Amino acid sequence: MSATASSSPKRDHLMATAWRLFYRDGIRAVGIDTILAEAGVAKMTLYNHFASKEELIIAILETRDVEFRESLMAQVNAAGHNPEKRLLAVFDWLENWFATESFKGCVFIRAASEYPEPTHPIHQAAWRHKIAVQAILTDLCAAAGATDPVTLATAFSLLIDGAVIAAHATQTTNPARSARTTAAALLQLAQPSAA
Amino acid sequence: MSATASSSPKRDHLMATAWRLFYRDGIRAVGIDTILAEAGVAKMTLYNHFASKEELIIAILETRDVEFRESLMAQVNAAGHNPEKRLLAVFDWLENWFATESFKGCVFIRAASEYPEPTHPIHQAAWRHKIAVQAILTDLCAAAGATDPVTLATAFSLLIDGAVIAAHATQTTNPARSARTTAAALLQLAQPSAA
DNA sequence: CACAAAATATACAGACCTGTCTATTTTCTT
DNA sequence: AAGAAAATAGACAGGTCTGTATATTTTGTG
Structure with a gap:
């Protein structure tokens, strides 16, 4: 075996x-x-x-990555076909997550923090998750008609990770709403049709 | 002794x-x-x-907090008297930091990640730093004429922490510029005088 | 110089860590 | 039911961890 x-x-x-x-x-x-x-x-x-313990950790991170993205996409899809609603559903999903009783931040951020060397297999496993989420965000931004989906998705990624940090530190769900409000404003700016 | x-x-x-x-x-x-x-x-x-080791850790975090804010304020003050320039200097400072050879993310985020329980003294010491930085940002946002300095400073805080995470994961300084560009756009929106 | 404070080396306790080995028992499949 | 695969208990190795105890040496000051 x-x-x-x-x-x-x-x-x-x-x-x-x-x-x-x-x-x-x-x-x-x-x-x-x-x-x-x-x-x-x-x-x-x-x-x-x-x-080894390290392989156990990496297997867990990879499983969590899949589950994380499945859970996120489920809520996005539940938001229907409106591209803007789908994009902002990411932040509603975030708020639900922060409200979880056992919420203690993002395991990928935390794993990368515990294994800070970028070449470490655990750090890289955590990083792969970030890239995968970024790809989802870019698709959603493109669907929402952003002139520069990559740049907008990058900004959203910063807001999301920042919100996770803040929610863990403050033990509140407020950062999800702060991020959502900011994201909505950025989306308006990034849509040429809104001009 | x-x-x-x-x-x-x-x-x-x-x-x-x-x-x-x-x-x-x-x-x-x-x-x-x-x-x-x-x-x-x-x-x-x-x-x-x-x-104990724990007290050593906390003493280090508190010292780093002071040094961190002094370094940040030095660059802000070096930006002169223009309130907008002073505010955006935060992101230039960020870029300089990310360019440091030994950059491995934010020790406060990492300490909070390693000691995830919010009641833990180390977690709380890390959190106090976040609050102190938030206060600086709020002052800078108010000076820049934001209609709601607290809300804008919160958004900036999310962008900053997100940029730190991204810079650590990617080992590049790009997230600083992404955050800066986004912040500048948000600042425009938040200034009634710009209307 | 003499005294007191600080720092030293060294050993130790007791617990914990990952990973290995062996021999036995359970479980599954045919 | 019989043989193969999986899981078990338990000991063990060799190292690491934080923190303590003790006796000695260095350092700084009056």
């Missing part, structure tokens, strides 16, 4: 448990033994599914 | 060494022994100046 094998019940359970503890307390702060005790799984089972 | 005593050569040297290693590798990643070996200082000297 390769260490890069995919889905199995035990493997999924380990990842879910580790994810919860990493997100709650920090990655470096949580040891393997803690995860195993919480999951009720033997140590060798973990090391049969993952080559 | 109280553990909260202030400046002494050994104490300063320990803080400078610890700061450099914490910023380079992460707070949890750097042990006391590593700091002591790098600084060439005995362990008891550290524990005579600081009650």
